[in-house]
Amino acid sequence: MFAHELISDAIPPVRTSDTVQKVMDRMTEFRVNHLPIVKDQQFLGLISDSDIADIVDHSILVGGLSLSLYNPFVFEGQHIYDVFLLFYEQKLSVVPVLDVNKNYKGLISINSVMKFWATLSAVKDPGGIIVLEVDNRNNSLAHIAQIVESDNAQILSSYVQSFPDSTRLEITIKLNRTDISSIIASFLRYDYHVKATFNDSKSDDGTADRYNQLMNYLDI
Numbered sequence: 001m002f003a004h005e006l007i008s009d010a011i012p013p014v015r016t017s018d019t020v021q022k023v024m025d026r027m028t029e030f031r032v033n034h035l036p037i038v039k040d041q042q043f044l045g046l047i048s049d050s051d052i053a054d055i056v057d058h059s060i061l062v063g064g065l066s067l068s069l070y071n072p073f074v075f076e077g078q079h080i081y082d083v084f085l086l087f088y089e090q091k092l093s094v095v096p097v098l099d100v101n102k103n104y105k106g107l108i109s110i111n112s113v114m115k116f117w118a119t120l121s122a123v124k125d126p127g128g129i130i131v132l133e134v135d136n137r138n139n140s141l142a143h144i145a146q147i148v149e150s151d152n153a154q155i156l157s158s159y160v161q162s163f164p165d166s167t168r169l170e171i172t173i174k175l176n177r178t179d180i181s182s183i184i185a186s187f188l189r190y191d192y193h194v195k196a197t198f199n200d201s202k203s204d205d206g207t208a209d210r211y212n213q214l215m216n217y218l219d220i
Contacts, residue, residue: 001079001080001116002076002077002078002079002080003074003075003076003077003078003079003080003082003083003095003097003108004076004077004097004105004106005080006080006083006108006112006113006116007076007097007105007106007107007108008106008107008108008109008112009106010030011026011030011032011035011094011107011109012026013035013036013037013038013096013104013107014026014035014036014037014038014047014062015037015038015039015062016037016039016044016061016062016063017061017062017063018061018062019058019059019060019061019062020052020055020057020058020059020060020061020062020065021058021059023035023047023052023062024049024052024058027049030109031093031111032093032094032109032110033048033049033050033093034046034047034048034049034092034093034094035047035094036094036096036104036107037062038104041103041104042102042103042104043071043073043096043098043102043103043104044071045067045070045071046070046071046072046092046094046096047062047067051065051067052065071096072086072090072092072095072096073095073096073097073098074086074095074096074097074098074108075097075098075099075100076097076098076099076100076105077100080116083095083108083113084113087110087113092110093109093110094107094108094109094110095107095108120157121157121159121174122156122157122174125156125174125176126178127156127174127175127176127177127178127199128174128175128177128178128179128180128183128197128198128199129172129173129174129175129197129198129199130172130173130175130180130183130184130187130194130196130197131170131171131172131194131195131196131197132144132170132171132172132173132187132192132193132194132195133168133169133170133171133193133195134168134169134171134192134193135167135168135169136162136167136168136169137167139160139169139171141158141171143190144171144173144192147183147186147187147190148173148175148183150186151182151183151186153175153176153177153180153183154175154176155173155174155175155176156174156175156176157173157174158171158172158173158174159171159172160172170195178199179199180197180199184197
């Protein structure tokens with residue numbers, strides 16, 4: 001998935017002719033701590049809530065401020081993982097997206113990223129979750145998938161977590177079945193360390209309702 005596919009049209013950029021009050025109101029409205037400043041189609045940088053927190057006269061125009069603007073951005077053709085990395089490294093609430101000529105195309109909000117991640121990780125779909133702890137040398141996703149599929153199940157999503165100064169990995173898999181007892185037994189039979197399991201095959205656990213509530217909250 002490319003960065004331009006997550007651009008939010010709902011949040012307009014700041015113009016140099018906007019007042020400080022307008023910037024503050026917009027940050028409050030869209031629940032963000034940063035906004036891009038754009039002149040014509042040129043991206044000038046990000047303004048943060050801390051930049052304007054001590055300004056007394058809220059009628060001052062943004063173009064008249066002396067701000068320590070910094071300009072993190074991604075190009076529209078970059079992978080979504082590059083967007084994740086920028087959010088993480090810079091502690092941002094929005095990431096500007098530029099075209100190859102460095103013209104401003106729009107922004108990606110942290111809420112859009114969370115919404116995408118919720119979809120990507122199959123949060124809404126019912127199913128059991130298994131957390132495996134493996135040695136880095138024995139990390140075979142193909143073998144893990146083979147064990148799951150041999151029990152007529154499928155992996156809906158997965159991710160791997162590493163740890164500093166350790167050769168151990170945690171592999172979390174979300175399956176399309178809530179009754180995962182036989183799959184757990186298979187992993188144990190193959191000497192996998194099953195660190196944790198999460199599922200509820202007896203009743204509706206309300207996952208769909210919680211997913212819909214999350215999507216409504218993130219719908220910006």
